[in-house]
Amino acid sequence: MSPKEIVLELYSNDGIRNAAFLNEVLHDNFILEWQSSTGLLTKDKNSYIEFAHELKDNFATFSTDILYSIAENNLVSVACNHFGAxxxxxxxxxxxxRFISVWEFEDDKIIKSYQISKPE
Incomplete structure (x- = not known):
């Protein structure tokens, strides 16, 4: 899969809550820097996969409305809205x-993500 296809899989097929998929596509040195309503959160691969388990435990269904996605070289940017039941x-x-994320790839895996979100 191309970097853009991997990122779209994260959002469109509930990959963001799929620990096996995340383990496959995240680089061992993955880092997420997330500017959230509570301030800067930083997660490594293991803590991001734990977060996926939390999402799965707390929401019966989780979906994403992708507003746009742009890919250039080893970067993929996405603006989206996350919904949960x-x-x-x-x-x-x-x-x-509402989220805006930039996903950076190295060796065909996601090595870094920068994310900003606004709660509703």
Whole structure:
């Protein structure tokens, strides 16, 4: 898969909650720098995969509306909205937040991601 295809798989097929997929596509030296509503969060590969488990445990369904994606060389940028349905109310989707992410690739794997989000 191309870098753009990998990133789109993260969003379109629930790859962001799929620990096996993340383990396959994230570089061993992966780092996420996330500017969130609580400040700067930094996650390595293991803590990002743990986060995927938390998302899976807390949301019955998770979906993403991709507003745009741009690929150039080893970088892929995405703007999107994340939606989730709780286990208690699986038919009711709520907007969790709006995100802009830049994914950087090395050796056909994601080595770094810069992300900013705004909660709803």
């Amino acid at each position: 709780s286990i208690e109310n699986p038919k009711h989707f709520i907007l969790i937040g």
